[in-house]
Amino acid sequence: MAEPIIAFAGVSKWFGKAQVLRDIDLAVEAGSVVVICGPSGSGKSTLLRCICGLEEAQAGSIRVMGRQLDAKALSDRAFRANIGMVFQRFSLYPHMKVLANLTLAPRKVRGLSPGAAEERARAMLARVGLSDKLEAWPSQLSGGQQQRVAIARALVMEPRIMLFDEPTSALDPEMIREVLDVMRDLARSGMTMAVVTHEMGFAREAADRVVFMDEGRIVEQADASAFFAQPASERARRFLDNILQH
Amino acid sequence: MRDAGLSERHKAILWWAGLLATLAGVAWLCRDFRWPVVWQSAPFLLRGLGISWLLTLVSVGIGMVAGIALAAARLAAPPGLRHLAVGYVELLRAVPQLMVIFWVFFTWPAMTGQALSAWAAAIASLSMIAAAYLAEVVRAGLQSVPRVQVESGLVTGLSHGTIFLRVVLPQALRNMLPALVAHIVMMFKITSLVYVIGLIDFFRAIILVNNRDFAPYALYTTMAAGYFLCCYALSWLVRRLDPKYSLTT
Ligand SMILES: Nc1ncnc2c1ncn2[C@@H]1O[C@H](COP(=O)(O)OP(=O)(O)OP(=O)(O)O)[C@@H](O)[C@H]1O
Numbered sequence A: 001m002a003e004p005i006i007a008f009a010g011v012s013k014w015f016g017k018a019q020v021l022r023d024i025d026l027a028v029e030a031g032s033v034v035v036i037c038g039p040s041g042s043g044k045s046t047l048l049r050c051i052c053g054l055e056e057a058q059a060g061s062i063r064v065m066g067r068q069l070d071a072k073a074l075s076d077r078a079f080r081a082n083i084g085m086v087f088q089r090f091s092l093y094p095h096m097k098v099l100a101n102l103t104l105a106p107r108k109v110r111g112l113s114p115g116a117a118e119e120r121a122r123a124m125l126a127r128v129g130l131s132d133k134l135e136a137w138p139s140q141l142s143g144g145q146q147q148r149v150a151i152a153r154a155l156v157m158e159p160r161i162m163l164f165d166e167p168t169s170a171l172d173p174e175m176i177r178e179v180l181d182v183m184r185d186l187a188r189s190g191m192t193m194a195v196v197t198h199e200m201g202f203a204r205e206a207a208d209r210v211v212f213m214d215e216g217r218i219v220e221q222a223d224a225s226a227f228f229a230q231p232a233s234e235r236a237r238r239f240l241d242n243i244l245q246h
Numbered sequence B: 001m002r003d004a005g006l007s008e009r010h011k012a013i014l015w016w017a018g019l020l021a022t023l024a025g026v027a028w029l030c031r032d033f034r035w036p037v038v039w040q041s042a043p044f045l046l047r048g049l050g051i052s053w054l055l056t057l058v059s060v061g062i063g064m065v066a067g068i069a070l071a072a073a074r075l076a077a078p079p080g081l082r083h084l085a086v087g088y089v090e091l092l093r094a095v096p097q098l099m100v101i102f103w104v105f106f107t108w109p110a111m112t113g114q115a116l117s118a119w120a121a122a123i124a125s126l127s128m129i130a131a132a133y134l135a136e137v138v139r140a141g142l143q144s145v146p147r148v149q150v151e152s153g154l155v156t157g158l159s160h161g162t163i164f165l166r167v168v169l170p171q172a173l174r175n176m177l178p179a180l181v182a183h184i185v186m187m188f189k190i191t192s193l194v195y196v197i198g199l200i201d202f203f204r205a206i207i208l209v210n211n212r213d214f215a216p217y218a219l220y221t222t223m224a225a226g227y228f229l230c231c232y233a234l235s236w237l238v239r240r241l242d243p244k245y246s247l248t249t
């Protein structure tokens, strides 16, 4: 069997004295979609941020794309750019038009010519359904459009993994759908994805695996169908009941 | 907002009418001042004004570059360098500005055995002062940029240098524009202190003419009008740099 594209073994992390990740073991197969859920403060964001190197764990080992995430890997910027990340909000550069938002990193990190970078930017904007927004300022876009541009900006780097940290939780309900549609397409195209979200409809439909976290621990991980049929742990069951009532 | 049903246009007309009436009133009150003294000394006074502008623009230019470096050091440099930056900024802002000018002018020759021209001393000391004050303005601007902007750059593989110059600094400059205007205006007024080392800026030029011809009312009114117009022009100029995009998304 091929090595998982993301592999955590015994990973722990502290902020000061507070332990926020406790002995995490996690394996994500290439091409699969993992949804990470759990109550606020359970360490979901921290887990994602460890994958893309925004946080460093203090114990255990993290391997991504077959490479140990040590200081050397983290300073390899071309390697890091293979892991795309979409944040909750405020991530577009407000002083650059959409085109410049999309072409900055391909030119600086991938060494593309301006023409080649623009071509790729156009292709990715088309993919998220925003071909007509190339010349727009971020402030002229709706929240949902901004998130789709943020996804396109990650995709122009041609990442092998895409991480999403609550990409729809700052959006009005009518905009959530357009963003989730883009993510569903991406999942269907075979992208490896790790998604922190409370959108259980999306999880049910698009996820292969579900990871449930609480107090820095992975309480339960299971195939999505099994998890939604009947979570094994009492805590996950209560969490699901709570969320589905809304 | 609409008060008393006045349109924006009418309000503008009223505003200008009020301003002109005030100016006319002031002019009438000042009609007996000895204005010819001002006309006769105009070239000398204008030269002083030019020196004030030159010193302001050069010291703000140098001070801005140094201020950005100091602010970056204060926020992100390793401890030794960071403490140096903090120490410099706090010291320069704590001592009287006059003292800095004196100190540079007299201490440099004492330390190196080489005389320093008044010009060099003025530019060096004013730039040092501008750097300290602007460093704090820049620091506040840098801190106003959300952390996720930096992280967005990091996860796409951008270097720290590119993130600073292309992502953070432009937004910081935009956010600090009002404070920047205030500090540039402050620098324009501080240039009047260079008289202590013998440079004749606008302030000093007025004093010298008054010592010779004694026309304090006309001259001091001219000084007030000159400083007001220049400071107003400076803030207008800087505000014109304000780009059109909106930072709130
Ligand atoms: N930079 C930080 N410094 C100190 N503590 C932090 C930091 N970031 C997160 N924490 C703490 O770590 C814990 C886990 O945070 P994390 O953001 O990973 O949770 P989360 O599951 O993403 O929560 P949420 O659903 O609210 O986003 C929380 O208790 C949080 O307060």
Ligand SMILES: [Mg+2]
Pocket (backbone or CB within 6 Å): A044, A045, A046, A165
């Ligand atoms: Mg979170």
